[in-house]
Amino acid sequence: MSRRALTLLVSGFLVLALGIGGALVDVPYVVLSPGPTENTLGQIDKQPVIKITGRETYPTSGSLRLVTVAYQGGPTSQIDLLTALRGWIDPTVAVVPQETIFAPDRSQKEVEEENTVEMTNSQDDATAAALNELKIPYRTVIxxxxxxxxxxxAGKIEKGDxxxxxxxxxxxKTEEVGEAVRARRAGEEVTFGITRGDEDLKITVPTVAADGEPVVGVSMRATYKFPFEVDINVGEVGGPSAGLMFSLGIVDKLTEGPMTGGKQIAGTGTIKPDGTVGPIGGIPQKLVGxxxxxxxxxxxxxxxxxxxxxxxPDGLRLVKAETLNxxxxxxxxxxxxxxxVPSCSG
Structure with missing residues (x-):
């Protein structure tokens, strides 16, 4: 066998060995890639993404697309070395250390459950922001x-009160409740006004010390009582980053004349009830998507x-969004x- 043939044979063997090894060796990284997009003015599985009941709505056109990031990997499904290498080569994806997505003290299931909760809260905040934009009153409850x-x-106040x-x-506001409880000394009583179903109650609860502060043992969150029903259907999409696009979709459906004029618009950003738009992660992948x-x-x-x-990417115009308005x-x-038109470039 010639030296050239022997060199090619050995090189081929090494490449094969590296390929097999790379396919078998798991690495603690996550691959982020452009995920699916959904038109908030459209449908998923023949159901509207945004369904409004109890209030007049108007025809829309074009699209107001939410964008997502798909990921491979995680504590329970680590990627192999070859997958990571392909990701490093592909300019449309990102390969990041696993702990940047999944904290060491939290399981993959816990992160996914948290994303689901964040999506639900984001939908409520998006509805509140849209109604604030349109000057439609609603109630905030704790x-x-x-x-x-x-x-x-325990045994006095109940979940759902x-x-x-x-x-x-x-x-x-939940902060007002917390401040009122912390203003007491441990052992002193606090009287809560409670609405439970159709019943209004006065419930007195003593405080106890926990981590140096008086508490009663209740977890709360602000929820909203809207004058009509807004249902948002996005399948398995999680996280809070679609808030802005939900709000715009709701505003479009509740106002005469198509907002987009038929244009194809996408976007991202968290939303607060006052309309403030917040930053998100995975922007390069969302732009490609x-x-x-x-x-x-x-x-x-x-x-x-x-x-x-x-x-x-070429053909995509960036418009800076600081608020819903x-x-x-x-x-x-x-x-x-x-x-x-506000631009990211100035």
């Missing part, structure tokens, strides 16, 4: 999420603009051709 079995509230007052003072879905305009949280400018006005300016 709902009991859980009651610690070993704390004084609405806290309306503390020591006779009306409350509308948006462009692949046919979008030509991308609503970008101000906090993601610098990163987005480095990764924007500014995003709405930007779309109106794009459709009409009049007015300033």
């Amino acid at each position: 709902s009991v999420v859980s009651v610690a079995k070993d704390k004084p509230a 609405e806290i309306t007052s503390v020591d006779g003072k009306p409350v509308t 948006a462009r692949d879905a046919g979008a030509t305009i991308f609503l970008t949280p101000a906090g993601n603009c610098a990163e987005a400018l480095k990764a924007v 500014s995003a709405r006005l930007a779309i109106e300016a794009l459709v009409s051709g009049k007015g300033k």
